[in-house]
Amino acid sequence: MAVLKHELRQGRNALVIWTGIIAFMLGVCVLIYPEMKKQMSEISGMFADMGSFSAAFGMDKINFGEFIGYFGVECGNVLGLGGAFFAALLGISALAKEEKEHTAEFLLTHPVSRGKIVVQKLCSVFLQIAVLNVVVIGVAVLSAFFVGEMPEAKIFALLFLAYFVLQIEVAAICFGISAFISRGGLGIGLGIAALLYFLNIISNLTENAEFLKYITPFGYTEGADIIANGSINKGYLSVGLVLTVIGIGMAFYRYSRKDIA
Amino acid sequence: MEAVRTISLTKYYGKSRGIKDINLAVPEGDFFGFIGPNGAGKSTTIRTLLGLISPSSGTAEIFGQDIRGHKDKILSDIGYMPSEANFYPAMKVREVIRFSAELRGRDCSVEAARLCERLELDTGKKIGALSLGNRKKVSIVCALQHKPKLCIFDEPTSGLDPLMQREFYAILEERNAQGAAIFLSSHVLSEVQRHCRHAAVIREGEILVVDSMEHLGKTRAKRVTLRGVDAPPALEGIRDVKKGGDAVNFLYSGSPEVLLNALAALPLTDVTITEPDLEEIFMHYYREGEK
Numbered sequence: 001m002a003v004l005k006h007e008l009r010q011g012r013n014a015l016v017i018w019t020g021i022i023a024f025m026l027g028v029c030v031l032i033y034p035e036m037k038k039q040m041s042e043i044s045g046m047f048a049d050m051g052s053f054s055a056a057f058g059m060d061k062i063n064f065g066e067f068i069g070y071f072g073v074e075c076g077n078v079l080g081l082g083g084a085f086f087a088a089l090l091g092i093s094a095l096a097k098e099e100k101e102h103t104a105e106f107l108l109t110h111p112v113s114r115g116k117i118v119v120q121k122l123c124s125v126f127l128q129i130a131v132l133n134v135v136v137i138g139v140a141v142l143s144a145f146f147v148g149e150m151p152e153a154k155i156f157a158l159l160f161l162a163y164f165v166l167q168i169e170v171a172a173i174c175f176g177i178s179a180f181i182s183r184g185g186l187g188i189g190l191g192i193a194a195l196l197y198f199l200n201i202i203s204n205l206t207e208n209a210e211f212l213k214y215i216t217p218f219g220y221t222e223g224a225d226i227i228a229n230g231s232i233n234k235g236y237l238s239v240g241l242v243l244t245v246i247g248i249g250m251a252f253y254r255y256s257r258k259d260i261a
Numbered sequence: 262m263e264a265v266r267t268i269s270l271t272k273y274y275g276k277s278r279g280i281k282d283i284n285l286a287v288p289e290g291d292f293f294g295f296i297g298p299n300g301a302g303k304s305t306t307i308r309t310l311l312g313l314i315s316p317s318s319g320t321a322e323i324f325g326q327d328i329r330g331h332k333d334k335i336l337s338d339i340g341y342m343p344s345e346a347n348f349y350p351a352m353k354v355r356e357v358i359r360f361s362a363e364l365r366g367r368d369c370s371v372e373a374a375r376l377c378e379r380l381e382l383d384t385g386k387k388i389g390a391l392s393l394g395n396r397k398k399v400s401i402v403c404a405l406q407h408k409p410k411l412c413i414f415d416e417p418t419s420g421l422d423p424l425m426q427r428e429f430y431a432i433l434e435e436r437n438a439q440g441a442a443i444f445l446s447s448h449v450l451s452e453v454q455r456h457c458r459h460a461a462v463i464r465e466g467e468i469l470v471v472d473s474m475e476h477l478g479k480t481r482a483k484r485v486t487l488r489g490v491d492a493p494p495a496l497e498g499i500r501d502v503k504k505g506g507d508a509v510n511f512l513y514s515g516s517p518e519v520l521l522n523a524l525a526a527l528p529l530t531d532v533t534i535t536e537p538d539l540e541e542i543f544m545h546y547y548r549e550g551e552k
Contacts, residue, residue: 006360107364109339111335259313
């Protein structure tokens with residue numbers, strides 16, 4: 001438990017900042033909805049009418065006149081992308097930072113096995129993601145209540161669940177990579193998060209690239225699909241869960257054998 | 262049973278050599294010095310013992326237990342001080358020391374406070390604001406607060422001022438007297454000579470000699486420079502003579518009394534007797550190794 005406590009303390013400032021920014025932005029997006037709604041009749045048609053650009057962001061399937069439609073897209077951009085970046089940073093630095101900061105020699109010469117260190121670091125990553133999501137969901141629900149919009153609870157919950165799973169998946173993949181690198185991997189982490197996001201945009205643009213939705217977690221967080229189908233796509237989700245397990249497995253496998261330079 | 266025992270311990274980094282065929286035996290309660298120039302393989306040996314890196318071949322045991330199978334148990338008996346004292350920069354000294362104790366699942370606050378006082382360590386400061394010497398002190402406290410049965414120190418005194426070095430060795434001598442085995446690496450020959458009972462010399466990844474300090478001391482050479490004469494006195498144990506101007510310079514490896522008596526009879530204007538630099542000592546053992 002000592003490592004978990006230590007990790008949470010080390011990550012506290014970053015967690016507060018990321019949570020604050022994402023919650024604030026999502027809150028603002030919700031609060032300006034009444035203003036947007038007035039102009040929606042014109043905008044909605046325009047948004048849906050921009051051809052492949054609309055398709056890229058899933059706006060062709062969404063009715064902007066409804067709160068949940070608006071929220072599905074905004075939420076996708078703010079919580080999806082913001083949360084993915086945060087999760088990527090947490091995951092990619094979790095193990096590698098000890099070697100980058102030359103603290104591995106201190107940490108790993110205490111009688112705590114590598115396996116236990118990996119477990120506790122992973123728990124700390126997931127816990128921090130959970131805290132961010134709880135706060136962000138709280139702020140989103142409160143702001144929705146404030147502007148007098150109460151979307152269907154099930155859809156609302158599914159959206160948040162999808163984003164939470166997305167962040168867990170991105171964190172787990174980066175966590176696995178983290179065990180292989182010994183220098184800072186921030187670039188790798190952010191690159192992966194951005195790449196996954198753009199893969200989904202590409203898959204929205206052309207049907208030939210639809211298979212990409214299986215690869216990127218942004219495939220199952222697509223607000224338009226969740227709202228239209230009332231469920232998360234199980235095919236995309238299962239691949240995501242498998243990748244999550246692989247990422248975690250790689251971390252355990254590699255870190256327990258790694259030479260600490 | 263030995264505190265440390267390695268059998269043909271070998272580590273290659275890809276194709277480049279780390280250490281080769283290291284055979285060491287450090288008895289319980291010993292004060293053991295591990296001498297060698299930078300890059301000789303001292304740290305590689307130590308890091309292998311601690312399980313930070315895994316050996317390419319060979320085995321090592323700490324208190325009779327194989328380092329691969331019983332890492333947690335072994336590490337709980339060891340206090341380790343790395344050559345680079347790096348900690349989490351945003352943490353305070355006392356937080357790091359407490360964290361180290363928590364990782365061991367023990368409360369070491371009494372001993373930690375005692376050590377901090379002896380080393381004059383300000384525990385309220387942030388790690389990031391500390392000098393190398395002060396970080397080394399944090400490292401010493403973390404390595405000793407749980408009263409380990411085996412202390413492994415990698416170049417412990419670099420960065421410590423002479424007073425602190427003395428205090429550090431005083432603490433080590435006490436721990437040794439209480440039964441702890443001390444294993445320290447250094448490239449400062451004099452401190453190893455002063456404190457250790459046994460020593461090993463390592464060079465280019467291989468052990469050149471392992472012996473008691475007493476025996477090693479007999480082969481120990483001094484670099485002597487004389488001014489006012491143009492040839493060294495005719496004594497046994499003189500080699501590597503260099504002449505230049507009115508000075509003569511040579512390595513001497515005999516009794517100091519004999520040397521001083523011989524020098525007394527010479528018309529010297531100046532004399533210096535110093536430790537030969539480390540390279541010369543290694544060359545000495547190196548040549549012996551080749552014979």
